[in-house]
Amino acid sequence: MQEFGFELALCADLEARRDAIVSRQLGGHVRGRRVLDVVCVEPGPGFADRAAITPESIxxxxxxxxxxxxxxxxxxxxxxxxxxxxxxxxxxxxxxxxxxxxxxxxxxxxxxTARYPDWYDRIVAIENKPDLDRPGALETQLLTDVKLGLVDEVVLATASHVTGAHRNRIPEAVGIWEFDPDTGDRVVVREAVSLPTGASGVEILDRGSARTEVRIASAREKRRARLRLAERAYGKGWRTYDHPACARVEPDEAGLPYCPWKGRIVRPVEECGSDCGGHEPAERPPADVERLRAERSPWEPEPEGKRRRQSGLDRFS
Ligand code: SF4
Structure with a gap:
């Protein structure tokens, strides 16, 4: 299973099951360079007021x-x-x-134009590692997230069967899901522990074999970084790809770029084009990002504030 297809299938599943803003590949650090695979931002009391301002990141x-x-x-x-x-x-x-x-x-x-509201509640970060036998820097990444405590929960999602040996290498606070991207079945192997997002945290900047470089992130710095994360998630979403200009691609109802020739979701920017044996040049199917996101999530593409501004502009055109 390729990581890109796994990640998109998980995003589609989360979007279908949760009343939350789902996004992917977002900065999850204060000073470091951590990129979170998937982020779920749960709406707070002022969500409707935030959605009424703009569909973009503020x-x-x-x-x-x-x-x-x-x-x-x-x-x-x-x-x-x-x-x-x-x-x-x-x-x-x-x-x-x-x-x-x-x-x-x-x-x-x-x-x-409107007072900025308190619009998000819990933020969950999900690290994808379809194949746990090729973990890469997984342990350091998860430890970085737990020690910093920027998000409320950290979860590892995998397509592998999770053994006791795997569990022992994953920090205790991290939840574990076994996720089947073909069926959408998700088994919670271990629940995540809530992290102290309102307190200061320790940010791991570099973890080598001889020494580890860390710095303290204050509660205020974390609050700002959470705001940046939530705003980026709101504006960006997760369908950040174009479909390939190939007659074979058959986007599914959630907009995933499924290729029957390969029998799986493909990463168009890397896998599609004249180098692919199955490539049949054609018009690129529309990505329909806004429509799909509007139908399937609480994100609002045409909020009242935007409509009002547009009608105001029309009067002068
Ligand atoms: S270019 Fe290849 S991988 Fe991409 S959609 Fe066409 S057949 Fe599938």
């Missing part, structure tokens, strides 16, 4: 700025970060509709 620097929903502020006095980062955040916040602008004496003043 830049955390804009959320953390002194710009509020009340009176407009001169943007340069509202950010407490590097000026280039502030300007990028400003532009993105304006483009996605989180900020609106006014001009005062040739200066740009901005305000939030």
């Amino acid at each position: 830049p955390p620097a804009a959320i953390g700025s002194a710009v509020g929903p009340g009176h407009a502020r001169y943007w340069k006095e509202a950010f407490d970060c590097d000026p280039d980062r502030a300007e990028r955040a400003l532009e993105r916040a304006l483009a996605c509709g989180f900020f609106e602008r006014e001009r005062h004496r040739s200066r740009t003043y901005v305000r939030q």
Whole structure:
């Protein structure tokens, strides 16, 4: 089983079973370089208010700025970060509709279009390792996630049969699922332990045989990193691929790029093209990402705020 197909099948299954935002390949660190395979963000009390703002990710620097929903502020006095980062955040916040602008004496003043809500609850990170006999850096990756405690739960998902020897190598707090990507059957071999996300954590930056480099991540830094993670997940989702320009591909109802010629889900960017023996050049089938995501998850593609802005723009076109 290839890791890409396993990951997509798991994302589709989670999306079908959970009322959550599912995303993949997201930064799960404070200072390090950890990339989480799959992330499930469970909605909190303000989810509908968040969904009403924009379908895109809102830049955390804009959320953390002194710009509020009340009176407009001169943007340069509202950010407490590097000026280039502030300007990028400003532009993105304006483009996605989180900020609106006014001009005062040739200066740009901005305000939030809506108060940023407390919209997410628990975050679950899932590390995929279809074949446990080829673990790579699995142990270090899971230990990094547990020690940092950025997410509420860490789970290992595998297609292998999990033996006692495997379990002993996996940190105790990590949950274990045996997942069959063909049938969607999922067996919980071990429940995950809830991690202390509100406290400081230890971030493993480098783990060598002779020494391990770590740093303390404060509770505040973790809060910011969780916000960044949740926002990235909301904007990105998990269908981040195009289907191949091949007559053989048959996307399934969840939008997975299934190839009957290979008898499995394929990774189009690596496996498809004239080098493939079964390739039959054709129009690329539409990915339908927005429609599928809107139908199958709580993500909102056309929120009220966006519709209002568009009708406002139409009046001037
Ligand atoms: S290019 Fe090959 S692997 Fe890709 S869809 Fe076509 S037959 Fe399948």
